[in-house]
Amino acid sequence: MVLADVLSNTGPADAKLGSFFRQHRELGNKERGWIAESVYGVLRRKSFLTYVAASEDPRRLLVAWLVRIQGSSLRELDELLNKQQKEWAQAIKAKPTEDLSLAVQADLPEWLWQRLSAQYGEEDALAIARSMHKAASLDLRVNLIKSNRDEVLARFASEKAAAEATPYAPTGIRLPQRMSINRHPFFTDGKIEVQDEGSQLLALLVAPRRGEMIADFCAGAGGKSLALGALMRNTGRLYAFDVSEKRLHNLGQRLKRSGLSNLHSQVISSENDSKLKRLNGKFDRVLVDAPCSGLGTLRRNPDLKWKQTAEDVAELTAKQGAILARAARLVKAGGKLVYATCSLLAEENEQLVEAFLAAHPQFKLLNAGEILAQQQVKLDTGHYLKLLPNKHETDGFFAAVFELTT
Numbered sequence: 001m002v003l004a005d006v007l008s009n010t011g012p013a014d015a016k017l018g019s020f021f022r023q024h025r026e027l028g029n030k031e032r033g034w035i036a037e038s039v040y041g042v043l044r045r046k047s048f049l050t051y052v053a054a055s056e057d058p059r060r061l062l063v064a065w066l067v068r069i070q071g072s073s074l075r076e077l078d079e080l081l082n083k084q085q086k087e088w089a090q091a092i093k094a095k096p097t098e099d100l101s102l103a104v105q106a107d108l109p110e111w112l113w114q115r116l117s118a119q120y121g122e123e124d125a126l127a128i129a130r131s132m133h134k135a136a137s138l139d140l141r142v143n144l145i146k147s148n149r150d151e152v153l154a155r156f157a158s159e160k161a162a163a164e165a166t167p168y169a170p171t172g173i174r175l176p177q178r179m180s181i182n183r184h185p186f187f188t189d190g191k192i193e194v195q196d197e198g199s200q201l202l203a204l205l206v207a208p209r210r211g212e213m214i215a216d217f218c219a220g221a222g223g224k225s226l227a228l229g230a231l232m233r234n235t236g237r238l239y240a241f242d243v244s245e246k247r248l249h250n251l252g253q254r255l256k257r258s259g260l261s262n263l264h265s266q267v268i269s270s271e272n273d274s275k276l277k278r279l280n281g282k283f284d285r286v287l288v289d290a291p292c293s294g295l296g297t298l299r300r301n302p303d304l305k306w307k308q309t310a311e312d313v314a315e316l317t318a319k320q321g322a323i324l325a326r327a328a329r330l331v332k333a334g335g336k337l338v339y340a341t342c343s344l345l346a347e348e349n350e351q352l353v354e355a356f357l358a359a360h361p362q363f364k365l366l367n368a369g370e371i372l373a374q375q376q377v378k379l380d381t382g383h384y385l386k387l388l389p390n391k392h393e394t395d396g397f398f399a400a401v402f403e404l405t406t
């Protein structure tokens, strides 16, 4: 059972589902959609479902998801369930839930609930956690090298797809329901890319200008690199670094569609790779989209909340500090450095930035709200950019912008 495999926490849920579907080519789109929805549905509400099912057995959790989250009636399930499962369903339906702990209501492991509630307060932490019980919308970025938002919106309207402009990012389009976009002609032509509005805003915060030298230090599969390249209108030079050859290879595929020719990707062995030496002090802007706990992306990756531990976070913060310190040396005098994560935890965000500033007095913190205003984005979350799924309908993101003053 693929759900049991995913719940075993031995690898990323999306990879496991992908391999399950490759082994079961007989399954149609509708069945695949249902399987993915139920697996992700159980992962999102695992604490609550374990409570009402009084068990961690994957089959019982699935019945609990049907009864308590999907709201299926026992009559509707009559043909689907065997005798024993019907008994589970009855008990699950009758189970009272007035006494749920806040961690179970948030559907977070205890350690994570403790941290988030200490940081945001119980009410806000619960609102944030609950907003991530839902699946994310499908956000697209229009590639201004090849199209514009009006053209793409008109095309979706002609296809009766409920697409709308995203509230903050000027190139964003939101489709409330997930749909398969990979074969859409606008996608294959490179007119649109899949990208959360939060990521689009991060590229705007880097604010690259035509002709500049830009580095995307943790480029991965290049979501932000491609957005940066488009903002540079294909001028200047953009370096995409990463330690993962596989991710940079995926960037290569996306690059072909994008029409960009200013992007140069480079695998590095670590942040201390000697290849970086000759580039010290050369960049106008450097983005560090650091490897992080990913706890702001639980709408898409609900498995992360059950996988990450407090020890993992401590290890990550050490890595983030080392990467940021090395990337900082690439910045030229007067240049900008942007540190970003998709985490909600202060130790990966504000605390990390404060430690960086204390150790690097030559950098000063700039106001993210002001930079976005200069980019015509009406979103002011103060000195730091802090996006929250319950407030902004994006993934949770954090970013800080520094300027090298000497």
Ligand SMILES: C[S@@+](CC[C@H](N)C(=O)[O-])C[C@H]1O[C@@H](n2cnc3c(N)ncnc32)[C@H](O)[C@@H]1O
Binding pocket: 199, 217, 218, 219, 220, 221, 222, 223, 224, 225, 241, 242, 243, 244, 247, 268, 270, 271, 289, 290, 291, 292, 323
């Ligand atoms: C948050 S992801 C980047 C996502 C990417 N920027 C995007 O928009 O799609 C973090 C990336 O950091 C990379 N990474 C991990 N350690 C690194 C290091 N020491 N130096 C550079 N990149 C590193 C990972 O391989 C991963 O691709």
